[in-house]
Amino acid sequence: MGGAAVLPARTAAVVAHAAGDLRIEDMPVAVPRPDEALIEVAFGGICGSDLHYWMHGAAGESVLRAPMILGHEIVGTVIRAAADGSGPGAGTAVAVHPATPGPGAARYPEDRPNLSPGCTYLGSAARYPHTNGAFSRYAALPARMLRPLPAGLELRTAALAEPAAVAWHAVSRAGKVAGKTALVIGSGPIGSLAVAVLKRAGARRIVAVDMHDRPLEIARAVGADEVLKADDAEAIEAVEADVVIESSGNHHGLASAIKGAVRGGTVVMVGLLPTGMQPVPISLAITRELQLRGSFRFNDEIDEVIAALADGSLAVDPVVTHTFPVDQGLEAFGVARNSAESGKVLLDFRPAPE
Numbered sequence: 606m607g608g609a610a611v612l613p614a615r616t617a618a619v620v621a622h623a624a625g626d627l628r629i630e631d632m633p634v635a636v637p638r639p640d641e642a643l644i645e646v647a648f649g650g651i652c653g654s655d656l657h658y659w660m661h662g663a664a665g666e667s668v669l670r671a672p673m674i675l676g677h678e679i680v681g682t683v684i685r686a687a688a689d690g691s692g693p694g695a696g697t698a699v700a701v702h703p704a705t706p707g708p709g710a711a712r713y714p715e716d717r718p719n720l721s722p723g724c725t726y727l728g729s730a731a732r733y734p735h736t737n738g739a740f741s742r743y744a745a746l747p748a749r750m751l752r753p754l755p756a757g758l759e760l761r762t763a764a765l766a767e768p769a770a771v772a773w774h775a776v777s778r779a780g781k782v783a784g785k786t787a788l789v790i791g792s793g794p795i796g797s798l799a800v801a802v803l804k805r806a807g808a809r810r811i812v813a814v815d816m817h818d819r820p821l822e823i824a825r826a827v828g829a830d831e832v833l834k835a836d837d838a839e840a841i842e843a844v845e846a847d848v849v850i851e852s853s854g855n856h857h858g859l860a861s862a863i864k865g866a867v868r869g870g871t872v873v874m875v876g877l878l879p880t881g882m883q884p885v886p887i888s889l890a891i892t893r894e895l896q897l898r899g900s901f902r903f904n905d906e907i908d909e910v911i912a913a914l915a916d917g918s919l920a921v922d923p924v925v926t927h928t929f930p931v932d933q934g935l936e937a938f939g940v941a942r943n944s945a946e947s948g949k950v951l952l953d954f955r956p957a958p959e
């Protein structure tokens with residue numbers, strides 16, 4: 606795993622230039638600042654936001670104004686520890702917490718830094734200059750972002766730590782789920798990971814919904830008791846879920862989430878809707894006294910996720926459907942975009958075996 610003497614000068618990276626313009630580029634390896642470690646990246650998961658930068662040149666209101674390295678779902682091995690002595694030493698396998706809370710003065714709950722204004726995230730164009738991601742063979746990352754992996758936790762499994770933390774945070778926003786009926790709208794990677802988290806948390810009955818068969822198979826494999834097609838409105842309403850996780854990110858999904866909730870139930874919205882007005886049957890949320898709760902990224906939940914992945918109590922392997930070497934990154938993005946056929950798609954940054 607990278608002797609200290611062998612430091613490369615250049616590295617392959619996945620760079621979004623503009624809508625429809627994604628390139629695998631040969632770039633100089635970043636020189637770490639004193640508080641940064643150099644990571645030999647093993648795997649990187651392709652996220653919805655990465656796909657949006659590629660397809661639309663923007664993810665929500667974050668618009669690309671300059672080329673940006675994508676990627677925030679990263680695992681790898683430290684090959685050079687931070688010079689200031691902080692963080693894990695060379696040879697440590699790590700996952701990455703991609704957020705840097707912002708210095709903004711606006712008010713937010715102190716214990717919820719994910720809500721801090723001005724928060725930056727790896728591979729995000731929310732600020733300018735953009736925050737480069739870590740889809741590259743070698744990445745210089747702040748040592749405070751690094752989370753050492755327990756012995757025995759495979760890097761490939763740990764590659765799901767970041768999206769699983771998003772799902773974990775969403776489920777925790779619902780409150781107690783043990784013994785309850787849960788409905789998950791949208792069974793892409795975040796939805797399927799929410800199913801796995803609900804299962805681990807002791808939900809009594811978990812119903813997963815999607816438009817396509819493949820994601821529903823994945824949801825079943827990680828713990829859904831029943832699956833429904835998204836157009837089966839009657840069946841969705843009949844679920845009468847105590848807890849609904851909306852992870853589709855479109856208004857039809859949110860409408861189903863509201864209709865599928867039992868009176869007095871809770872709907873957690875984690876799928877990011879487009880900005881602007883959304884037509885949803887909100888009056889039902891009033892007369893049924895539903896609790897609608899937003900869920901955005903996560904905080905220290907990633908530590909609980911890593912522990913649960915390591916002890917096997919959070920079983921998520923079926924969520925990964927494809928792995929491509931970084932040289933085939935463009936093909937990987939094409940597969941990831943097809944949500945009818947793929948779950949989580951990983952890029953493999955390790956050098957090909959000779």
Ligand SMILES: [Zn+2]
Nearest residue numbers: 652678767768
């Ligand atoms: Zn992600």
